[in-house]
Amino acid sequence: MKRILFTSVCFVTLVGNMAQAADGQWYATIDYAYGILGQEKAKDSILDIKSNFKDGYAIDGIVGYDFGQWRLEGEIGKHFNNLESLNVVNDGGLDLGGLGQIAVSSGNARLTHYMMNLTYDFDSISNDRVIEPFVGGGLGVADVKFNNLATASNMFTNDADMTMAYQAFAGLRMAVTDAVEMSLKYRFLGTAKANLIDHNGATFKNGYDSHDIVVGLTYRFGGNEKKTVAEMPQPVAVAAVVEKPEPVSRPEPVSRIEPAAGPIIDKGPYIVYFDLNSSRLNMEAENVIQKAASEAKKGKSVQIMVSGHADRSGLDHYNDVLAQKRAEVVKNALVNQGMDSIDITQDSFGEQKNAVETADGVKEKMNRRTVIVLQ
Numbered sequence: 364m365k366r367i368l369f370t371s372v373c374f375v376t377l378v379g380n381m382a383q384a385a386d387g388q389w390y391a392t393i394d395y396a397y398g399i400l401g402q403e404k405a406k407d408s409i410l411d412i413k414s415n416f417k418d419g420y421a422i423d424g425i426v427g428y429d430f431g432q433w434r435l436e437g438e439i440g441k442h443f444n445n446l447e448s449l450n451v452v453n454d455g456g457l458d459l460g461g462l463g464q465i466a467v468s469s470g471n472a473r474l475t476h477y478m479m480n481l482t483y484d485f486d487s488i489s490n491d492r493v494i495e496p497f498v499g500g501g502l503g504v505a506d507v508k509f510n511n512l513a514t515a516s517n518m519f520t521n522d523a524d525m526t527m528a529y530q531a532f533a534g535l536r537m538a539v540t541d542a543v544e545m546s547l548k549y550r551f552l553g554t555a556k557a558n559l560i561d562h563n564g565a566t567f568k569n570g571y572d573s574h575d576i577v578v579g580l581t582y583r584f585g586g587n588e589k590k591t592v593a594e595m596p597q598p599v600a601v602a603a604v605v606e607k608p609e610p611v612s613r614p615e616p617v618s619r620i621e622p623a624a625g626p627i628i629d630k631g632p633y634i635v636y637f638d639l640n641s642s643r644l645n646m647e648a649e650n651v652i653q654k655a656a657s658e659a660k661k662g663k664s665v666q667i668m669v670s671g672h673a674d675r676s677g678l679d680h681y682n683d684v685l686a687q688k689r690a691e692v693v694k695n696a697l698v699n700q701g702m703d704s705i706d707i708t709q710d711s712f713g714e715q716k717n718a719v720e721t722a723d724g725v726k727e728k729m730n731r732r733t734v735i736v737l738q
Contacts, residue, residue: 424438
């Protein structure tokens with residue numbers, strides 16, 4: 364009980380520290396693991412038995428919050444392994460059929476664990492910026508259960524106990540689509556010694572340590588900043604539009620006055636800002652696009668440059684795709700305003716050309732933008 368209480372205090376402190384982050388992204392993961400339980404030792408003052416288990420499998424469900432390079436997760440999972448044999452040094456009077464290696468007639472092990480995990484994501488190691496490594500660990504509790512462990516001669520145990528659990532893992536994750544990732548990791552999951560009762564009513568201690576090869580599928584929900592539009596029939600991501608934004612890193616054309624005989628055209632730049640992990644336009648954004656289209660219509664042969672950008676949070680590959688989508692959304696909106704698509708040049712820069720320079724993994728709303736320039 365003291366160990367479980369200590370674990371709870373640690374994670375309350377951890378959650379309190381992580382809650383200082385400004386924004387992030389929710390996600391959910393389903394893991395499937397090949398579990399190698401191996402040999403587990405049961406022992407008290409007399410009894411000394413080693414239980415040999417066959418390789419099994421595990422299923423985990425995870426809900427997490429991504430702060431940038433750090434992730435905080437809640438995990439529930441279950442391991443399944445069948446008993447293969449018993450190696451008896453001293454059966455403690457259970458009369459299991461002798462000493463040494465004994466065949467079994469029934470038995471399996473089940474472990475249900477409840478964990479809080481902290482994960483650190485490293486920078487990309489692949490040339491295509493898709494694959495990212497990560498490491499992490501977790502603490503929690505687990506229900507250790509040994510069901511009907513028996514030889515042909517007698518029952519060994521059929522009991523369960525809740526005890527402290529811990530895990531450490533390392534792996535790689537890869538973006539598959541805008542919202543879906545796959546992962547591959549190695550995990551060691553262990554428990555403190557559980558207090559179990561044998562068939563004669565005596566108490567003994569037994570642990571549960573598993574080496575797992577885990578594949579996972581993750582879906583990212585895209586931030587938690589949509590509460591302000593929850594009552595609208597069709598949720599719309601909130602975007603901020605600033606009349607005179609921070610200058611982009613590349614030189615922007617300066618507005619000039621057309622010859623006296625022609626109209627005066629404001630060539631921008633016009634900036635459309637987006638919410639975290641969003642390529643949707645709200646009313647203010649559409650007004651900016653309408654203004655740009657209105658100015659473009661004043662000239663006879665105005666060319667329009669549209670460039671999409673993303674901040675430095677999330678995977679590089681994901682940000683490349685998101686910046687491209689933002690540019691496409693703005694281009695389509697200009698076409699809907701009467702612009703000819705042949706007069707619109709589209710480009711995107713991912714997180715490479717920020718209006719506000721930040722460290723990798725930092726969310727910055729001024730960098731989540733599409734720039735419209737008339738030429």
